[in-house]
Amino acid sequence: MTRRLLVIGIGAGAPGHLTLQAIEAINRAEVFFVFDKGEASSELVEAREAILAAHRRAPWRLAWTQSPKRRAEARVHLDGRDAAAPGPAAEYRAGVAHWHAERAARLAARIEAELPEDGVGAMLVWGDPALYDSTLRILAGVRAVLALDVEVIPGISAVQALTSAHGLVLNEVGEKVTFTTGRRVLKDFSHEGTLVVMLDDGTGLEALIAREAEEAAAGAPPLAIWWGAYLGMKDELLMSGPLAEVGPEILRLRAQARAARGWIMDVWLVRTCSIKSRAIFSY
Numbered sequence: 673m674t675r676r677l678l679v680i681g682i683g684a685g686a687p688g689h690l691t692l693q694a695i696e697a698i699n700r701a702e703v704f705f706v707f708d709k710g711e712a713s714s715e716l717v718e719a720r721e722a723i724l725a726a727h728r729r730a731p732w733r734l735a736w737t738q739s740p741k742r743r744a745e746a747r748v749h750l751d752g753r754d755a756a757a758p759g760p761a762a763e764y765r766a767g768v769a770h771w772h773a774e775r776a777a778r779l780a781a782r783i784e785a786e787l788p789e790d791g792v793g794a795m796l797v798w799g800d801p802a803l804y805d806s807t808l809r810i811l812a813g814v815r816a817v818l819a820l821d822v823e824v825i826p827g828i829s830a831v832q833a834l835t836s837a838h839g840l841v842l843n844e845v846g847e848k849v850t851f852t853t854g855r856r857v858l859k860d861f862s863h864e865g866t867l868v869v870m871l872d873d874g875t876g877l878e879a880l881i882a883r884e885a886e887e888a889a890a891g892a893p894p895l896a897i898w899w900g901a902y903l904g905m906k907d908e909l910l911m912s913g914p915l916a917e918v919g920p921e922i923l924r925l926r927a928q929a930r931a932a933r934g935w936i937m938d939v940w941l942v943r944t945c946s947i948k949s950r951a952i953f954s955y
């Protein structure tokens with residue numbers, strides 16, 4: 673008999689993002705493991721509770737695990753430097769690895785204490801568990817010390833929420849798609865294909881706007897951006913158009929929204945696009 677943990681993708685914020693498979697899994701679990709990260713937004717914690725309230729047919733139990741604090745080197749800004757090179761990037765990776773190991777040790781102890789040997793537990797993961805989420809990495813650490821079967825239930829990611837909100841095809845015909853973070857925008861940007869950017873605090877977008885202005889002066893083709901914040905949630909924000917024109921507006925709107933609400937989650941994609949009229953972008 674082995675304990676089983678369901679890693680359930682719950683979508684990017686809209687209650688309707690949950691799949692039938694996710695709802696079935698929510699009703700199969702006997703306890704839900706949650707990291708107490710002192711999350712910036714209690715709205716995100718409330719969103720998870722609302723999902724349980726809406727879809728769980730029986731009462732549920734939460735088992736909280738205190739998340740260890742991230743050490744300073746796990747928060748260092750990479751400035752687009754090579755993450756494999758020694759220096760701040762390597763320290764960042766080592767810092768994150770150490771933080772994940774600590775979280776795995778605490779979670780393993782909690783699972784062992786809360787779940788009987790034939791029990792089924794679950795973790796609710798924002799969006800899809802495969803995209804910029806550490807849950808599966810942490811569970812690999814748990815499995816190093818505790819016998820545990822892991823079952824992953826896919827979810828609608830913020831990227832899908834973005835493309836559907838704009839009525840957009842993610843890739844251009846036969847072209848590549850690159851996923852990256854705000855920290856790595858300048859390193860990963862090229863005029864080929866589509867660049868999708870998550871986890872940006874606005875500095876990645878600001879840097880790309882400045883880079884485009886320099887490149888445009890040297891004759892490079894223009895870029896277009898499709899941006900979305902609070903996708904699937906109340907007060908969803910969408911904007912799209914030529915980067916040179918709408919990029920600065922997005923930065924202003926982003927700063928206003930963040931100040932008003934206390935937090936923001938946004939995702940954007942850019943690619944070379946010769947359409948100059950902003951009206952064509954609105955959907």
Ligand SMILES: C[S@@+](CC[C@H](N)C(=O)[O-])C[C@H]1O[C@@H](n2cnc3c(N)ncnc32)[C@H](O)[C@@H]1O
Pocket residue numbers: 684685797798799800801802803804805828829830831833869870871872900901902903904905937938939
């Ligand atoms: C830690 S990652 C988690 C991604 C998640 N696993 C997914 O599949 O979408 C958090 C980032 O996802 C994006 N994100 C998640 N939910 C979002 C939403 N509702 N609206 C806009 N961006 C969102 C933002 O880029 C945010 O910085």
